[in-house]
Amino acid sequence: MLNDLLNKIIKKSAGRLRYILAMFGLGIALMLILAAIQLQVNYNQLLHGNNVQDSIANFLVVNKIVNDETRGKTQLNDNEIDDLKKQPFIDAVGVVTPSRFKVSANGGTNLPFYTDLFFESVHDNFLDVHSDDWKWDDNSQFIPIVIPNMFLDLYNFGFASSQNLPQLSQDLIKNIPIQLSIQTPLGAKNFYAKIVGFSDRISSILVPQTFMDWANKNFATEAPKGASRIVIRTKDPSNPQLTDYLQTHHLSTDTDKTRFSKYRKVVAFVVRISWFTGVAMLVFALLVFSLFIELTIASSKEEIKLLITLGSSPKQLKRFMMKQLFPLNIVIMFLVLIILSLLQFVLYKFLGTQSMEINPYISWITILSAAIVLFVLWLVHIRTIARQINE
Amino acid sequence: MQITLNNIIPIPLKENLSKRPSDVWHSNITFEPEKIVKIKAPSGTGKTTLIHYIYKLRSDYEGNILWDNKNIQQIKGDELAANRQQNISVIFQDLRLFENLTARENIELNRVLQKPFYESGKIDEMAERLGVSHILNQRAGICSYGEQQRIAIIRALIQPFSLLIMDEPFSHLDNNNSYKAAALISEECSRRNAGMVLTDLDEDDYFNYTIKLNL
Numbered sequence: 001m002l003n004d005l006l007n008k009i010i011k012k013s014a015g016r017l018r019y020i021l022a023m024f025g026l027g028i029a030l031m032l033i034l035a036a037i038q039l040q041v042n043y044n045q046l047l048h049g050n051n052v053q054d055s056i057a058n059f060l061v062v063n064k065i066v067n068d069e070t071r072g073k074t075q076l077n078d079n080e081i082d083d084l085k086k087q088p089f090i091d092a093v094g095v096v097t098p099s100r101f102k103v104s105a106n107g108g109t110n111l112p113f114y115t116d117l118f119f120e121s122v123h124d125n126f127l128d129v130h131s132d133d134w135k136w137d138d139n140s141q142f143i144p145i146v147i148p149n150m151f152l153d154l155y156n157f158g159f160a161s162s163q164n165l166p167q168l169s170q171d172l173i174k175n176i177p178i179q180l181s182i183q184t185p186l187g188a189k190n191f192y193a194k195i196v197g198f199s200d201r202i203s204s205i206l207v208p209q210t211f212m213d214w215a216n217k218n219f220a221t222e223a224p225k226g227a228s229r230i231v232i233r234t235k236d237p238s239n240p241q242l243t244d245y246l247q248t249h250h251l252s253t254d255t256d257k258t259r260f261s262k263y264r265k266v267v268a269f270v271v272r273i274s275w276f277t278g279v280a281m282l283v284f285a286l287l288v289f290s291l292f293i294e295l296t297i298a299s300s301k302e303e304i305k306l307l308i309t310l311g312s313s314p315k316q317l318k319r320f321m322m323k324q325l326f327p328l329n330i331v332i333m334f335l336v337l338i339i340l341s342l343l344q345f346v347l348y349k350f351l352g353t354q355s356m357e358i359n360p361y362i363s364w365i366t367i368l369s370a371a372i373v374l375f376v377l378w379l380v381h382i383r384t385i386a387r388q389i390n391e
Numbered sequence: 392m393q394i395t396l397n398n399i400i401p402i403p404l405k406e407n408l409s410k411r412p413s414d415v416w417h418s419n420i421t422f423e424p425e426k427i428v429k430i431k432a433p434s435g436t437g438k439t440t441l442i443h444y445i446y447k448l449r450s451d452y453e454g455n456i457l458w459d460n461k462n463i464q465q466i467k468g469d470e471l472a473a474n475r476q477q478n479i480s481v482i483f484q485d486l487r488l489f490e491n492l493t494a495r496e497n498i499e500l501n502r503v504l505q506k507p508f509y510e511s512g513k514i515d516e517m518a519e520r521l522g523v524s525h526i527l528n529q530r531a532g533i534c535s536y537g538e539q540q541r542i543a544i545i546r547a548l549i550q551p552f553s554l555l556i557m558d559e560p561f562s563h564l565d566n567n568n569s570y571k572a573a574a575l576i577s578e579e580c581s582r583r584n585a586g587m588v589l590t591d592l593d594e595d596d597y598f599n600y601t602i603k604l605n606l
Contacts, residue, residue, distance in 0.1 A: 005492065005496055009489055309487065313472030313476070314468050314469060
């Protein structure tokens with residue numbers, strides 16, 4: 001009853017259109033802010049979700065870019081490797097050691113082929129091949145070798161079919177004995193070798209580190225030349241910081257794995273724009289609200305004065321004004337959350353068809369943010385009203 | 392509720408008022424329940440100013456005014472409102488109705504500002520007695536001054552109070568209506584054991600005054 005009377009006394013007609021526009025603006029502002037938050041949550045989920053965490057994504061082989069300036073000097077020195085190790089986005093650095101001796105291989109009597117070879121080695125922690133045969137010491141019967149999976153594909157699907165040669169399975173290749181001939185200062189030395197695995201990660205011909213160290217020590221014909229390449233382990237290959245670092249240090253890596261970082265920059269950019277626009281609009285909406293409140297109270301100044309004279313308490317008037325002005329904010333917030341939930345569900349369905357999985361519901365972070373924004377709105381309302389009434 | 396005036400004098404009228412004798416200015420006076428105080432004052436001697444001082448609408452005076460031993464300068468906001476809702480009721484000389492509300496709504500507002508003292512049926516009963524039933528649903532702004540004054544009287548009587556302050560409450564009423572209104576006011580005050588403070592230009596016999604003062 002009191003509120004009905006107050007409603008008649010305190011006119012809100014002043015600037016009603018402006019108020020509606022401000023409410024509309026508030027809706028858009030809330031939409032942008034909460035959408036930015038939800039988008040970020042979705043993106044993080046995609047980025048760190050289980051389905052993305054496959055093993056190759058976390059290892060990157062890094063080397064210097066070969067161009068006219070760097071030709072012949074692409075080794076990484078200790079300082080450069082130390083600097084890489086210091087970067088927060090790199091968990092571990094594995095040095096790829098090149099062989100410093102000449103080696104050739106042939107298939108012996110079974111398989112008539114001959115080729116010059118090179119070897120590289122890397123610490124086992126950085127290798128994606130796990131084989132019982134992957135070990136070497138002085139007493140070993142053969143030297144285990146890992147070749148890139150890509151080599152076999154090249155042969156099977158390119159070379160073999162065009163030259164009318166038989167295609168080879170991985171198991172078959174593992175059974176081919178290979179004769180290695182290493183050039184030493186004291187003449188050629190022969191070893192047996194076997195291919196024990198195929199790497200998707202490192203495109204090189206790899207031997208165990210123990211063999212590499214031993215062979216380099218005993219057969220080296222050149223001085224040590226530093227690391228040819230390195231393998232880094234990172235939690236997040238698409239981290240834009242990582243790609244930026246590599247770029248500024250003229251390093252290159254498998255772009256397929258870092259390509260995501262470009263999308264990520266775009267997403268971050270969109271999120272940031274949406275966020276800033278949303279916050280700016282929210283600030284303007286808040287400004288319009290406080291002006292509207294001031295206008296309403298100013299245009300009913302005489303009435304409010306008389307109400308106070310007759311004994312209305314400031315508390316009653318504040319409560320009345322809040323009741324008049326604030327519920328619409330809650331309604332709009334709910335509308336925005338409902339729209340956002342619908343959009344999220346649509347996005348979930350859509351990304352599902354692209355075999356990307358996000359949560360079908362909006363995240364609690366979004367809802368918490370909504371509550372915080374609502375609290376800010378409430379604070380602005382109550383403070384403006386209190387200030388105006390107390391005047 | 393008890394209102395005490397301690398040595399007060401309006402600052403704007405200080406020069407003029409200090410030249411003439413007064414029972415109120417520069418004196419110590421107490422208004423309290425069950426006492427009916429008449430303050431007689433010629434025009435321009437600060438009658439309405441005094442009413443506004445004791446109701447805390449103005450404070451450009453020297454001296455102190457106490458509500459129940461508390462200086463009213465320290466009574467603000469919700470406490471002030473609580474006193475106006477529960478303890479002090481007022482009939483202004485300039486009536487002060489909301490012109491856009493109906494007569495009934497003006498009264499109703501004062502009824503529901505606090506926990507109602509009377510049911511809303513009491514409005515009709517009082518309007519009947521003062522002869523303003525027919526304009527209850529009329530906008531206050533288009534009522535005559537006489538009607539407005541009776542609405543203002545009913546509005547003051549619909550709320551709880553222990554002290555009723557009246558500033559020329561019958562100025563727009565004929566004798567007959569004045570006596571009817573005075574009878575209603577007397578009844579309502581004795582029902583509440585309330586005191587009255589009434590200011591007017593001349594002598595009158597509307598109430599059994601316990602104290603008569605010249606401003």
